[in-house]
Amino acid sequence: MIKARVxxxxxxxxxxxxGKAIEGALGALGFDGVNQIRQGKVFDLTLDGTDKAAAEESxxxxxxxxxxxxVIENYAISIx
Amino acid sequence: MIKARVxxxxxxxxxxxxGKAIEGALGALGFDGVNQIRQGKVFDLTLDGTDKAAAEESxxxxxxxxxxxxVIENYAISIx
Numbered sequence: 001m002i003k004a005r006v007x008x009x010x011x012x013x014x015x016x017x018x019g020k021a022i023e024g025a026l027g028a029l030g031f032d033g034v035n036q037i038r039q040g041k042v043f044d045l046t047l048d049g050t051d052k053a054a055a056e057e058s059x060x061x062x063x064x065x066x067x068x069x070x071v072i073e074n075y076a077i078s079i080x
Numbered sequence: 081m082i083k084a085r086v087x088x089x090x091x092x093x094x095x096x097x098x099g100k101a102i103e104g105a106l107g108a109l110g111f112d113g114v115n116q117i118r119q120g121k122v123f124d125l126t127l128d129g130t131d132k133a134a135a136e137e138s139x140x141x142x143x144x145x146x147x148x149x150x151v152i153e154n155y156a157i158s159i160x
Contacts, residue, residue: 033128048113
């Protein structure tokens with residue numbers, strides 16, 4: 001069994017209103033000095049098998065097809 | 081300036097319908113062998129200052145107050 005983590009983040013230049021809202025909320029709570037927040041998604045997956053290279057290929061395909069919108073998002077795969 | 085990443089994930093035992101839906105969708109797309117998916121959130125922050133210990137304290141407080149629901153979520157802070 002292979003455990004993997006996929007992190008999907010917005011590309012630079014893509015507006016992130018959710019991040020802006022969190023920035024505003026942190027300011028309202030008295031946290032100063034927070035300049036930029038961008039929110040992304042993280043997926044923790046468990047895959048059958050033990051072949052890490054095959055798992056990485058498979059995860060890339062999953063990202064391209066479903067997990068990330070590659071027009072506006074980047075993804076990073078890390079296999080434990 | 082300090083760059084930090086906060087990862088918020090559901091605690092074990094907390095149901096994750098969104099993860100289940102993704103699992104179903106991956107199955108429908110022909111990706112077999114994916115056993116468990118859990119979705120979480122990731123926040124990339126930029127903080128003023130250079131004191132990493134102070135930044136970590138501040139980030140912990142942000143997580144407790146706003147970024148994570150500590151009843152059902154765990155958080156991890158990593159400072160670059």
